[in-house]
Amino acid sequence: xxxxxxxxxxxxxxxxxxxxxxxxxxxxxxxxxxxxxxxxxxxxxxxxxxxxxxxxxxxxxxxxxxxxxxxxxxxxxxxxxxxxxxxxxxxxxxxxxxxxxxxxxxxxxxxxxxxxxxxxxxxxxxxxxxxxxxxxxxxxxxxxxxxxxxxxxxxxxxxxxxxxxxxxxxxxxxxxxxxxxxxxxxxxxxxxxxxxxxxxxxxxxxxxxxxxxxxxxxxxxxxxxxxxxxxxxxxxxxxxxxxxxxxxxxxxxxxxxxxxxxxxxxxxxxxxxxxxxxxxxxxxxxxxxxxxxxxxxxxxxxxxxxxxxxxxxxxxxxxxxxxxxxxxxxxxxxxxxxxxxxxxxxxxxxxxxxxxxxxxxxxxxxxxxxxxxxxxxxxxxxxxxxxxxxxxxxxxxxxxxxxxxxxxxxxxxxxxxxxxxxxxxxxxxxx
Amino acid sequence: xxxxxxxxxxxxxxxxxxxxxxxxxxxxxxxxxxxxxxxxxxxxxxxxxxxxxxxxxxxxxxxxxxxxxxxxxxxxxxxxxxxxxxxxxxxxxxxxxxxxxxxxxxxxxxxxxxxxxxxxxxxxxxxxxxxxxxxxxxxxx
Numbered sequence: 001x002x003x004x005x006x007x008x009x010x011x012x013x014x015x016x017x018x019x020x021x022x023x024x025x026x027x028x029x030x031x032x033x034x035x036x037x038x039x040x041x042x043x044x045x046x047x048x049x050x051x052x053x054x055x056x057x058x059x060x061x062x063x064x065x066x067x068x069x070x071x072x073x074x075x076x077x078x079x080x081x082x083x084x085x086x087x088x089x090x091x092x093x094x095x096x097x098x099x100x101x102x103x104x105x106x107x108x109x110x111x112x113x114x115x116x117x118x119x120x121x122x123x124x125x126x127x128x129x130x131x132x133x134x135x136x137x138x139x140x141x142x143x144x145x146x147x148x149x150x151x152x153x154x155x156x157x158x159x160x161x162x163x164x165x166x167x168x169x170x171x172x173x174x175x176x177x178x179x180x181x182x183x184x185x186x187x188x189x190x191x192x193x194x195x196x197x198x199x200x201x202x203x204x205x206x207x208x209x210x211x212x213x214x215x216x217x218x219x220x221x222x223x224x225x226x227x228x229x230x231x232x233x234x235x236x237x238x239x240x241x242x243x244x245x246x247x248x249x250x251x252x253x254x255x256x257x258x259x260x261x262x263x264x265x266x267x268x269x270x271x272x273x274x275x276x277x278x279x280x281x282x283x284x285x286x287x288x289x290x291x292x293x294x295x296x297x298x299x300x301x302x303x304x305x306x307x308x309x310x311x312x313x314x315x316x317x318x319x320x321x322x323x324x325x326x327x328x329x330x331x332x333x334x335x336x337x338x339x340x341x342x343x344x345x346x347x348x349x350x351x352x353x354x355x356x357x358x359x360x361x362x363x364x365x366x367x368x369x370x371x372x373x374x375x376x377x378x379x380x381x382x383x384x385x386x387x388x389x390x391x392x393x394x395x396x397x398x399x400x401x402x403x404x405x406x407x408x409x410x411x412x413x414x415x416x417x418x419x420x421x422x423x424x425x426x427x428x429x430x431x
Numbered sequence: 432x433x434x435x436x437x438x439x440x441x442x443x444x445x446x447x448x449x450x451x452x453x454x455x456x457x458x459x460x461x462x463x464x465x466x467x468x469x470x471x472x473x474x475x476x477x478x479x480x481x482x483x484x485x486x487x488x489x490x491x492x493x494x495x496x497x498x499x500x501x502x503x504x505x506x507x508x509x510x511x512x513x514x515x516x517x518x519x520x521x522x523x524x525x526x527x528x529x530x531x532x533x534x535x536x537x538x539x540x541x542x543x544x545x546x547x548x549x550x551x552x553x554x555x556x557x558x559x560x561x562x563x564x565x566x567x568x569x570x571x572x
Contacts, residue, residue: 375440375496382438382475382500382545383529384468409472412442414494 003119003151004112007259008314012307015315018259020053022287027051030293033078036071037295054262057285058273062296065093068238073099076292084291089137090237091336091403094344097137100237101291107146109288110240113257114147117246120255120312121206121231123177125152130170132180132188133211133334134160138403139241140211140334144179147243153177160184160334163191174203181334182214182222182230186365189225204228210235210242211334213322232321238297239284245319250311253318260288263317264296265305268326276307281326282319300327330426332360332367335404339425342371345397350378355423357416358406362430369406371398374413432553433501434566435483436543439476440496443469448476451495455480458489463572464504464543466532477532479504479543481570502545503552504564509540517542517561524555541569 002008007015028048030037040061041047050056068076069092077084085104089097102110123129129148133140141159148155156169160180166188169175178185185207192202204226210233219230234254235242244261245254256263264273265280274280282299301322309315330337339358346353355374360367371394379390387410394408416423441447448467455462461481468475480486483499490497507513514533521528526546533542541564546552556563 377498380440380496380498382436382477382498384470384475387440387473387475388470409442410440411473412440412447412494413496415442 001119003116023054026287026293029078064298068098072096088139093338093340103290111146111150113243115150117243118151120246120248127153127176129153129177130156130175139237143241171201176203176205179208181211182209183365185222199227208233212331248312255314255316276305279304300325345401355416358426360428371406372409372411432563436500436502437478438498438500441474454489460486502543503549504543506539506562509535509538520559
């Protein structure tokens with residue numbers, strides 16, 4: 001089943017024509033509406049009338065996450081605020097979130113790409129889909145929601161968490177599809193067994209899992225536990241949210257919706273574009289988005305692209321499961337976390353940032369975050385209640401900045417490993 | 432009458448207390464009084480030692496998180512009602528205690544007190560003829 005046969009199986013020459021036309025208009029939009037881009041393009045010696053084809057992308061400047069922070073909150077919008085109908089936000093590299101805006105058309109295009117994704121997983125209006133991604137500032141919940149409604153499925157907007165209720169509705173409503181993070185899917189599967197629910201009592205057929213890296217081992221585990229076929233979906237809020245790319249039934253990479261998002265893979269060191277099939281950092285240019293188009297946005301995700309036609313009939317380029325990051329971002333319970341955010345919180349509370357370390361573990365398929373903070377003279381006290389209060393304040397500020405809770409451990413000075421004088425900021429025990 | 436107490440932050444990890452006392456031992460520093468306040472993850476050792484300045488230097492060199500806290504040490508009779516009588520004086524004078532610990536020897540017991548205002552503790556106790564230990568005395572116990 002293919003949602004938009006015209007685009008998804010288009011001849012690649014035809015697709016390129018569409019891309020060129022949209023790309024030229026996009027460059028005009030950002031050049032004339034966003035001072036940030038006008039400056040960048042002018043510095044690169046480029047004027048909109050020079051741009052004819054996406055072959056010229058390689059000569060254009062990159063955009064990085066810090067550019068979004070520097071233009072916080074609305075500096076990269078190309079339309080006035082009265083045309084923005086939705087705002088979402090994800091983690092920034094420091095205390096400030098990364099903000100994205102959508103016009104009405106943007107929301108329609110988002111629903112379109114998610115509808116294509118749903119269809120790849122075989123979702124139709126006959127399905128009952130339980131959306132257990134978080135609803136709210138995070139793009140996962142609402143993004144999947146509107147795509148599922150566009151397909152015509154019956155949507156259960158249950159959001160994340162509340163495992164008992166998830167299982168109850170799964171049984172009582174007879175959900176046929178579930179969408180959530182893969183680790184939460186595994187947790188649901190194990191909770192199902194623990195609750196003594198017979199797998200015959202649930203009707204799940206497909207799962208759409210994303211927002212965090214996962215292995216093929218976890219895929220098999222989830223498929224066994226929940227008795228479904230697990231599909232991988234990819235997206236990031238800067239580009240649009242979930243639905244940037246999605247796995248079809250052939251499960252040989254995720255098809256990128258190239259009529260909206262043009263992918264490139266670059267060498268993160270030389271910044272040169274790499275040929276198809278080579279591992280590098282994924283870069284996207286959004287050619288249709290109105291509110292906040294991005295030019296050559298560096299995702300920091302490492303992957304390969306494959307252009308050969310897929311057995312499913314789609315001609316859209318496929319990207320492999322991401323193989324890691326070219327920066328230090330962590331994904332914990334589906335939430336993007338940068339160690340620098342923790343540092344920003346500590347700096348708000350103290351004169352100089354104490355040494356700290358993030359320790360990530362996975363217990364019962366759920367990620368846990370602990371933050372070790374070295375005690376130093378600036379917040380030293382010999383009274384337990386003062387130290388306990390300090391811990392509570394850290395805990396509270398970390399939770400409100402990161403969007404996930406963390407256990408804070410006060411530790412002795414010099415107990416965090418330092419190699420060549422530099423403390424190791426992250427210990428990730430999940431892989 | 433102010434006494435320098437060592438306060439040491441220790442994680443709840445096997446061997447940390449041993450390591451700390453080893454350093455004191457290697458520097459020929461004697462411990463006169465000792466207590467631990469503990470939580471699930473960490474504890475604070477509070478102790479009175481013979482050479483507090485040397486002790487803090489030796490411990491800091493080994494990266495212990497250690498500071499000096501001012502405390503007061505009073506002497507009470509080692510008999511029923513001894514502590515009650517002393518504490519009654521403090522509470523009657525609205526002096527609140529942050530923490531305290533005690534040890535008894537022969538006919539007397541000494542009580543280490545940390546209060547929001549050590550000066551107040553000293554004044555109230557002296558006015559009521561309670562005996563306080565001088566720093567030079569307790570470091571030699």
